[in-house]
């Protein structure tokens with residue numbers, strides 16, 4: 001039985017897991033959850049994830065939510081996108097936890113403000129500038145770490161790259177200027193050219 005992902009191509013958290021599934025060559029089904037209509041708050045979805053958020057993975061009877069836990073499961077199950085040694089796997093965990101705790105909201109919050117503004121809601125420039133400023137500390141940490149590196153951990157793509165790159169991919173629309181972070185830009189550019197990355201974005205136009 002193949003894996004099912006309940007997601008949405010507009011959700012960067014859901015794209016993390018479809019990107020990883022494409023990278024490992026897994027067969028999977030993607031079920032789009034209509035976030036705008038609130039399908040994620042309906043009882044059938046809440047039975048899978050009581051938080052009412054995508055993504056959710058179903059693998060037979062096994063159900064898992066939290067995108068970074070799903071990333072780890074996909075990588076572990078397929079024996080790919082993780083280093084072979086305990087230290088390397090622990091470092092991947094470190095960066096997955098950091099992405100969720102320190103980076104995610106700082107990229108997402110100004111992105112959401114821009115999204116709501118694009119839908120006609122009022123835009124508070126001062127509040128947006130405050131959110132953008134909050135991204136500086138984690139981006140400085142990431143930039144320092146990536147200096148002289150092609151990957152977040154070790155010398156090959158891992159789920160840590162995928163999780164962090166999905167946050168970094170929000171920066172442009174969010175109005176976060178990445179010019180002061182050249183190592184982040186140099187690391188992100190080839191990732192965004194990968195076939196699996198491109199395949200898992202929303203259709204253009």
Ligand SMILES: N[C@@H](CCC(=O)N[C@@H](CS)C(=O)NCC(=O)O)C(=O)O
Nearest residue numbers: 011012013035053054055066067068
């Ligand atoms: N910590 C969760 C966050 C998931 C999340 O925030 N998903 C968003 C889309 S990116 C969502 O489903 N939003 C709809 C809602 O909250 O109603 C994860 O990493 O999976």
